[in-house]
Amino acid sequence: MAISCIGLKPNPLEGLKTKNGWIVVDDFLRVKENIFAIGDCAYVSVNGEVATKTALEAERQAKITAKNITRLIKGEKLLRYKISSSLKKPTTFITLGRRRAILIYKGLLISRPMRILYRIRRSFIESFMKRYKT
Numbered sequence: 436m437a438i439s440c441i442g443l444k445p446n447p448l449e450g451l452k453t454k455n456g457w458i459v460v461d462d463f464l465r466v467k468e469n470i471f472a473i474g475d476c477a478y479v480s481v482n483g484e485v486a487t488k489t490a491l492e493a494e495r496q497a498k499i500t501a502k503n504i505t506r507l508i509k510g511e512k513l514l515r516y517k518i519s520s521s522l523k524k525p526t527t528f529i530t531l532g533r534r535r536a537i538l539i540y541k542g543l544l545i546s547r548p549m550r551i552l553y554r555i556r557r558s559f560i561e562s563f564m565k566r567y568k569t
């Protein structure tokens with residue numbers, strides 16, 4: 436079992452519908468007709484699943500929202516969001532000290548071999564940083 440201790444806490448918000456402090460969005464990640472909220476600030480619940488607050492989710496939500504904004508402008512039907520990492524079946528890499536990591540894939544804990552998992556995680560982060568030039 437892996438217990439997340441990073442404790443994300445949203446800033447107080449007024450005038451928007453929130454759940455546990457996070458902005459509630461619909462299946463298309465909209466707060467209102469042409470207002471979107473994604474990533475850690477959003478409460479994303481689709482088909483009874485709730486999205487985790489992870490980089491994986493934030494990136495996927497950003498990509499579909501970019502498409503949906505274009506569709507909205509063109510008057511086309513919006514794409515419904517599909518959660519990849521949910522609270523029930525999370526997907527995430529967690530570093531454990533130096534050169535060790537575990538992978539939680541769709542709720543399944545993979546803890547061996549830790550050094551190889553660490554290398555995979557590192558290459559993920561490097562490719563992420565390259566893509567976004569951070």
Ligand SMILES: Cc1cc2nc3c(=O)[nH]c(=O)nc-3n(C[C@H](O)[C@H](O)[C@H](O)COP(=O)(O)OP(=O)(O)OC[C@H]3O[C@@H](n4cnc5c(N)ncnc54)[C@H](O)[C@@H]3O)c2cc1C
Nearest residue numbers: 441473474475476487488489490491492493527528529530
């Ligand atoms: C310690 C820690 C470890 C984590 N490890 C993992 C992991 O291994 N894998 C994983 O998938 N996820 C991990 N996460 C979660 C992941 O980092 C977040 O889910 C992801 O970054 C959310 O992206 P976001 O764009 O919603 O928010 P953020 O990445 O937090 O981006 C928000 C941005 O808004 C800026 N900002 C804030 N207020 C203002 C303002 N008033 N004006 C202008 N800009 C502002 C901030 O500076 C920031 O750049 C971890 C999080 C933490 C805290």
